[in-house]
Amino acid sequence: MHSISNSWAQDHADTVEDTGIAECQKCHGLNNRGEVVGQHCGPDCLIRAFYWTEAGGVEELGTLPGYTRSFAYAITETGTVFGSVQCWVADAVCGGVYAELLVRWDRTGGAWTITPL
Secondary structure, rough: EEEEEEEEEEEEEEEEOOOOOOOOEEEEEOOOOOOOOEEOOOOOEEEEEEEOOOEEEEOOOOOOOOOOEEEEEEEEEOOEEEEEEOOOOOOOHHOOEEEEEEEEEEOOOOEEEEEEO
């Protein structure tokens, strides 16, 4: 099992389990409960937002219809995740147009819901 490290502050770093899916994983947010968010390359080589805990491992947060990629940048102390969904010019479903929408992910029951901001 690989591990990756990202600097959370100038004077310390935290380590998160590698998903084993790809080497392009980046962590962007950490809260006091030890929940981490970031992005990794999914099996289709498109970037996907993820949520990680030591107990549960990695969960992909998903994207919205019409968007091919997602990025998670911050997580609150209550577990709300903030980020964006994007469609890149080179992605076939995007029709040669770049699009980005800011979003919020919330856990509802056992699933994540995504809400445009």
